[in-house]
Amino acid sequence: MEFTYEDLTADEYHHRVAVYQPLTAALRELLDAVIRTEVDDATVHSATETISEVTAALRAQQIPGAYGVRHTAEGRGMAWGNAVIGLRNAIAPPLTVVRGSVTDPVVAHADVELGAAYEGPPGHVHGGVVSLLFDQVLGEAASMTGLPSYTGTLTIRYLRPTPLGPLRIEAFTPERDGRKTLARAAMLVDGAVTAEAEGLFISPRGMTPLHPFAGESR
Numbered sequence: 001m002e003f004t005y006e007d008l009t010a011d012e013y014h015h016r017v018a019v020y021q022p023l024t025a026a027l028r029e030l031l032d033a034v035i036r037t038e039v040d041d042a043t044v045h046s047a048t049e050t051i052s053e054v055t056a057a058l059r060a061q062q063i064p065g066a067y068g069v070r071h072t073a074e075g076r077g078m079a080w081g082n083a084v085i086g087l088r089n090a091i092a093p094p095l096t097v098v099r100g101s102v103t104d105p106v107v108a109h110a111d112v113e114l115g116a117a118y119e120g121p122p123g124h125v126h127g128g129v130v131s132l133l134f135d136q137v138l139g140e141a142a143s144m145t146g147l148p149s150y151t152g153t154l155t156i157r158y159l160r161p162t163p164l165g166p167l168r169i170e171a172f173t174p175e176r177d178g179r180k181t182l183a184r185a186a187m188l189v190d191g192a193v194t195a196e197a198e199g200l201f202i203s204p205r206g207m208t209p210l211h212p213f214a215g216e217s218r
């Protein structure tokens, strides 16, 4: 698993953010609209054709596989295809993980609003999506020293259904032992905990440290 160095100036980086963020936001709106629309069949057929044309236009020039996890010389992360935080991934909620310091009581947190695309039980967040969000926030909390850490184990306790809408995840790392980090997190809605997670995150043998993580994920 290789991280990719992308030789971008800060201006080029911000330019790309300005180009792709609105595209992804528009597609995210489209996902929501497709789930909730009640227009007539002819309008749906016409929309399907229009979407196919847009897809063909974007496919005119493509990279061969997945986006990868890129980073710039300044240490800006560009996990833009990531399923949870990806700036170019409309499936991603998207989550912006805010990292503090490893000595803070809450080392990382994220606020996110989940809509119709994340439904499991009626009006509530799918259990797999709850797990997905926890995995990313815990992983980033564990990786804050700059050594990327991957999920070895992840246990979720679903205390009550999590309603769609705004929610917060708070993570902390009570134990760090060499390449292994124990991380815990809570999911909160209006200050009440709906789910808890605990995982062991492990940095693979021989992994090179990246720029120490601070601030917001991208």
Ligand SMILES: CCCCCCCC(=O)SCCNC(=O)CCNC(=O)[C@H](O)C(C)(C)COP(=O)(O)OP(=O)(O)OC[C@H]1O[C@@H](n2cnc3c(N)ncnc32)[C@H](O)[C@@H]1OP(=O)(O)O
Pocket: 135, 136, 139, 140, 143, 148, 149, 150, 151, 152, 153, 179, 180, 200, 202, 203, 204, 205
């Ligand atoms: C950078 C931002 C991070 C974002 C994170 C997003 C979260 C993710 O989705 S990560 C993707 C999902 N996870 C994966 O794909 C991980 C797949 N597994 C692996 O790559 C490897 O098995 C990995 C890295 C976990 C461990 O491999 P390796 O470095 O060879 O471990 P190894 O040297 O055998 O063991 C190291 C220690 O960890 C323990 N260990 C290894 N694997 C596990 C495991 N799955 N569960 C519990 N403990 C384990 C070993 O017992 C050993 O402990 P000790 O040092 O006390 O003897």
